[in-house]
Amino acid sequence: MKKSLPLLLALLAAPLVTSAQVTPERLENAASEPQNWLTYSGTYMSQRYSELDEITPRNVDRLELKWVFQAQSLEAFEASPLVVDGIMYLTEAPNTVYALDPATGRTFWRYQHDPHTDARPCCGRVNRGVAISGNTLFMATIDAKLVALDATTGGVLWQNDVADPALGYAMTLAPLAIKDKVIVGVAGGEYGIRGFIAAYDVATGDEAWRFYTIPGPGEPGHETWQGGGDAWMHGGASIWLTGSYDPELNLTYWGVGNPGPDWNPDQRPGDNLYSDSVVALNADTGELVWHFQFTPNDDYDYDSIQIPVLVDMEMGNLSSGKLMLWANRNGFYYVLDRTNGKFLNGTPFVHVNWASGLDPETGRPIETPQGPEAVTYPGVQGGTNWYSPSFSPKTEMFYLTAWENYGSIFMPQDIEYVPGRIFGGGALGGPIPGAANLPGFGNQPVNTWTGDVGKGAILGLNARTGEQAWRFDMNDIGHSGILTTSSNLLFSGNREGLFFALDARNGKLLWQQRLGGQGNNGPITFETNGEQFVAAAMGNGLYVFGLRD
Amino acid sequence: MNYLKLFLPLVSLLWLPTVQAQQHAGQYDIADIAYGAQLFAERCVVCHGPNGDLLPQANFRTGTFRNASSDRDLQRVIRDGVQGTAMAATGYADAELTALVAFLRNITSYDGSGLTIGDADAGKAIFEGKGDCLSCHRVGTSGPSYAPPLTSIGMSRTAAALRRVLIDPVDGMMPINRPVHAVLANGRVVEGRRLNEDTFSVQLITKEERLVSLDKRSLREYEIGTESAMPAYGEIYSDQEIADLLAYLLSLKGFQP
Numbered sequence: 001m002k003k004s005l006p007l008l009l010a011l012l013a014a015p016l017v018t019s020a021q022v023t024p025e026r027l028e029n030a031a032s033e034p035q036n037w038l039t040y041s042g043t044y045m046s047q048r049y050s051e052l053d054e055i056t057p058r059n060v061d062r063l064e065l066k067w068v069f070q071a072q073s074l075e076a077f078e079a080s081p082l083v084v085d086g087i088m089y090l091t092e093a094p095n096t097v098y099a100l101d102p103a104t105g106r107t108f109w110r111y112q113h114d115p116h117t118d119a120r121p122c123c124g125r126v127n128r129g130v131a132i133s134g135n136t137l138f139m140a141t142i143d144a145k146l147v148a149l150d151a152t153t154g155g156v157l158w159q160n161d162v163a164d165p166a167l168g169y170a171m172t173l174a175p176l177a178i179k180d181k182v183i184v185g186v187a188g189g190e191y192g193i194r195g196f197i198a199a200y201d202v203a204t205g206d207e208a209w210r211f212y213t214i215p216g217p218g219e220p221g222h223e224t225w226q227g228g229g230d231a232w233m234h235g236g237a238s239i240w241l242t243g244s245y246d247p248e249l250n251l252t253y254w255g256v257g258n259p260g261p262d263w264n265p266d267q268r269p270g271d272n273l274y275s276d277s278v279v280a281l282n283a284d285t286g287e288l289v290w291h292f293q294f295t296p297n298d299d300y301d302y303d304s305i306q307i308p309v310l311v312d313m314e315m316g317n318l319s320s321g322k323l324m325l326w327a328n329r330n331g332f333y334y335v336l337d338r339t340n341g342k343f344l345n346g347t348p349f350v351h352v353n354w355a356s357g358l359d360p361e362t363g364r365p366i367e368t369p370q371g372p373e374a375v376t377y378p379g380v381q382g383g384t385n386w387y388s389p390s391f392s393p394k395t396e397m398f399y400l401t402a403w404e405n406y407g408s409i410f411m412p413q414d415i416e417y418v419p420g421r422i423f424g425g426g427a428l429g430g431p432i433p434g435a436a437n438l439p440g441f442g443n444q445p446v447n448t449w450t451g452d453v454g455k456g457a458i459l460g461l462n463a464r465t466g467e468q469a470w471r472f473d474m475n476d477i478g479h480s481g482i483l484t485t486s487s488n489l490l491f492s493g494n495r496e497g498l499f500f501a502l503d504a505r506n507g508k509l510l511w512q513q514r515l516g517g518q519g520n521n522g523p524i525t526f527e528t529n530g531e532q533f534v535a536a537a538m539g540n541g542l543y544v545f546g547l548r549d
Numbered sequence: 550m551n552y553l554k555l556f557l558p559l560v561s562l563l564w565l566p567t568v569q570a571q572q573h574a575g576q577y578d579i580a581d582i583a584y585g586a587q588l589f590a591e592r593c594v595v596c597h598g599p600n601g602d603l604l605p606q607a608n609f610r611t612g613t614f615r616n617a618s619s620d621r622d623l624q625r626v627i628r629d630g631v632q633g634t635a636m637a638a639t640g641y642a643d644a645e646l647t648a649l650v651a652f653l654r655n656i657t658s659y660d661g662s663g664l665t666i667g668d669a670d671a672g673k674a675i676f677e678g679k680g681d682c683l684s685c686h687r688v689g690t691s692g693p694s695y696a697p698p699l700t701s702i703g704m705s706r707t708a709a710a711l712r713r714v715l716i717d718p719v720d721g722m723m724p725i726n727r728p729v730h731a732v733l734a735n736g737r738v739v740e741g742r743r744l745n746e747d748t749f750s751v752q753l754i755t756k757e758e759r760l761v762s763l764d765k766r767s768l769r770e771y772e773i774g775t776e777s778a779m780p781a782y783g784e785i786y787s788d789q790e791i792a793d794l795l796a797y798l799l800s801l802k803g804f805q806p
Contacts, residue, residue: 156804
């Protein structure tokens with residue numbers, strides 16, 4: 001609907017109110033206020049789906065650029081902003097928070113945390129966003145601190161040392177606020193850390209509970225670390241993306257990273273729980289209620305840190321309908337019963353040869369190791385990775401960014417743990433047959449990554465079966481997450497600098513913009529002054545689109 | 550107008566010419582020189598001696614420096630240190646670097662008489678007591694947010710600027726902090742402290758501590774005030790009390806975990 005100029009001016013003139021009080025009830029019901037974007041993935045269900053429907057497949061070609069936020073940092077821009085009652089909260093690398101006017105992009109305040117020089121995140125000095133509870137924002141930093149900020153002023157309310165950055169601990173994820181706690185996890189799986197998830201009191205910063213993702217002596221699962229005396233102490237199992245939450249079950253779900261050393265499983269015989277698993281924790285106590293391991297004794301760096309997507313949908317004889325959908329870095333798509341972790345279904349979504357399939361009862365992979373003489377599919381970056389997937393209740397499809405026909409040669413090597421140093425335990429061999437000059441992962445003006453190395457695609461999967469309903473092929477691979485809306489739109493980007501809208505029902509391209517920098521985050525949508533906007537970080541800018549008046 | 554008195558900005562880099570004539574030692578403000586002397590006494594004398602001439606290779610009383618010529622050079626050396634020597638990086642904030650350079654440039658003439666920095670504890674007592682500063686300003690988690698927060702003011706504002714605004718808050722106010730009075734198209738009045746502005750929009754925080762962004766083209770009235778509601782404390786408090794308040798403000802260096 002085209003708005004009249006006087007009405008628009010009046011809307012623009014209306015004071016935008018903050019002093020937000022984002023109560024636990026609001027967070028539980030975030031889907032009912034789609035004008036806001038209250039958590040990293042939009043809601044506790046983490047579907048990255050919105051009920052906003054002003055922008056539709058019929059009018060999406062009228063999208064125009066409304067404003068751009070130009071980051072000061074040239075580091076990868078991986079943050080999803082929050083939008084809360086007329087204020088956008090955005091982070092840029094490494095750890096700077098902005099409060100912005102979502103209608104114009106103008107800055108209200110800026111808070112900069114200068115990370116300690118001990119910080120050594122493996123894969124970029126990045127940050128993926130903040131959480132909010134009450135009127136407090138929470139940022140996890142690359143020097144492993146948790147900072148609480150006054151959402152009105154950006155002033156620090158408290159700050160905690162979560163772990164020691166000199167040992168390789170870092171935090172790059174957006175925290176998750178649940179009731180009176182804020183939950184984070186530590187990255188550092190390439191440095192021989194012992195991963196954990198921890199909850200802090202939102203008011204005081206006091207640690208409420210801590211769950212180690214590697215069981216200690218005497219704890220169930222400790223026996224799955226059979227290498228040398230201290231394999232479990234340096235086994236990684238990091239956390240670097242935000243979890244999900246089911247308020248009815250009071251369970252919070254987190255994906256766990258790879259075991260360490262990454263590529264040498266011989267140094268850590270056993271299944272290496274809870275690496276490459278999803279863990280379901282009591283949100284009040286941190287107690288482990290169930291777990292499901294995707295890749296036991298991982299050889300390939302198949303972190304399972306993907307966003308746990310929660311869906312309430314009929315599926316076979318599952319009376320509760322409480323599903324968890326998961327397209328894993330290991331190339332398989334899984335459907336789990338999120339009440340107990342039971343495996344319901346699983347199927348590959350890309351070419352996979354490290355396993356011939358999944359045990360139909362347990363979901364455990366039937367492994368077919370290729371060894372260092374052959375190419376393993378998917379490659380080290382996986383069939384998908386950390387880029388947020390999406391689920392649309394309208395289409396009942398699961399959407400993901402996939403890397404197809406992309407493989408690696410894994411060459412394990414013995415490595416000794418040295419505190420604070422990379423604990424990789426191997427190398428990537430080559431050449432890959434047919435792709436002799438395996439290029440790096442960085443995007444370059446001249447794109448040397450070709451389809452011979454692997455192609456990117458947006459896949460629409462039947463959420464129950466994992467069968468491919470449609471595909472949108474790209475020349476290049478992509479790092480962008482996916483947003484869907486109730487009007488059957490799908491937004492995503494890729495490494496070529498394209499930001500585009502597809503029809504979520506069939507994958508048809510409806511609109512695209514060349515933004516010239518690779519997408520590294522998940523798009524969001526929100527409403528301000530009565531208009532729906534879509535925001536995506538591409539390159540070093542956050543680009544915000546709305547319909548032409 | 551009442552709205553002009555709602556907000557109490559404290560911070561400024563502006564200067565009052567009449568004070569300047571009395572308080573400057575050349576281009577350096579006496580408050581910065583005095584604060585620099587205090588910082589020097591706290592951290593630098595161990596190596597450089599109380600007179601700054603203990604090290605022959607770094608005798609500050611000569612007026613020349615081996616690794617610096619401009620004030621900017623000096624700030625860099627003090628902040629980052631000198632590789633291969635015992636002069637380590639100090640990590641001083643901008644306001645502290647300004648003060649140390651002002652002192653080093655005046656080390657031979659500064660005798661400690663006249664203006665002093667005062668006692669931070671005594672200043673805190675005034676700030677939180679009879680000064681009632683927390684009724685408008687925020688320090689840490691105390692006080693409201695509609696006046697400029699002061700939690701880390703000792704890092705971002707120089708001693709000279711802080712003293713100036715204590716004495717004359719109108720001329721000492723940072724222009725960005727000036728009060729906004731706006732009347733919306735529907736007649737509603739919005740007043741607040743300016744946080745940011747461009748050609749078409751202005752961002753402010755209201756007395757109710759709400760962040761507001763206005764499209765200036767849609768406003769019936771739009772006015773930027775120049776006055777401050779903060780009293781001119783130079784007319785109320787003694788020189789010692791001003792010095793104590795200044796010491797307290799300089800001690801505010803951000804969140805301390």
